[in-house]
Amino acid sequence: MNIDFILSQADNSPMYQQVMTRIKERVSVGDWPAGTRLPSIRELAVALKVSVITIKRAYQELEHDGTIVVQHGKGCFVAEPHGNYVEKQDEELEHHLVQAIKLADAMKIGPKELELRLREIREIGVKKRT
Numbered sequence: 001m002n003i004d005f006i007l008s009q010a011d012n013s014p015m016y017q018q019v020m021t022r023i024k025e026r027v028s029v030g031d032w033p034a035g036t037r038l039p040s041i042r043e044l045a046v047a048l049k050v051s052v053i054t055i056k057r058a059y060q061e062l063e064h065d066g067t068i069v070v071q072h073g074k075g076c077f078v079a080e081p082h083g084n085y086v087e088k089q090d091e092e093l094e095h096h097l098v099q100a101i102k103l104a105d106a107m108k109i110g111p112k113e114l115e116l117r118l119r120e121i122r123e124i125g126v127k128k129r130t
Contacts, residue, residue, distance in 0.1 A: 003039060003047045015050050019058035024067060027078055028089055038068060038076040 005022040007015060026032040038044070041059060045052045059076055062068040069079045081089075104114045 003044065005048060007048055007050065015054045016057040016061065019044070019048065019050070019055060020061055020067075023058070023062060027067060028092065032078050034078050034080045036078045038078070040075060 005019065007018045007022075011018060013021075023032070023038070032038075038059075039047065041052055041055045045055045048055070059068065059070065063070050063076075066079055066082055066084060068076050070076050100114070100118075104110075109117075
């Protein structure tokens with residue numbers, strides 16, 4: 001598993017929240033699909049050079065919100081998508097699409113060209129993942 005998270009000391013949010021955000025990003029874009037085993041608390045703490053307590057807190061919060069499932073003695077795994085999670089993903093997608101439309105409008109890119117670019121990017125993205 002590739003753990004190339006970027007955590008920032010300059011960021012005002014606590015480290016555990018930054019870890020949560022990075023994990024949720026990986027899950028939401030499909031890099032870590034349901035059932036993927038996450039690094040152990042200790043492994044991730046060493047890799048990110050943060051406290052074990054920081055990672056433990058992040059994992060507890062992720063378990064609480066349904067992003068991961070903890071199987072004692074086996075490890076932590078990405079949870080199957082559920083209603084609340086799917087709704088959050090839909091909201092996030094909509095937010096990004098609104099931002100793309102605003103940027104396209106500022107660049108005077110019409111809906112047809114924006115759609116064409118989206119299709120091209122999707123094709124490139126799908127090819128890169130396979």
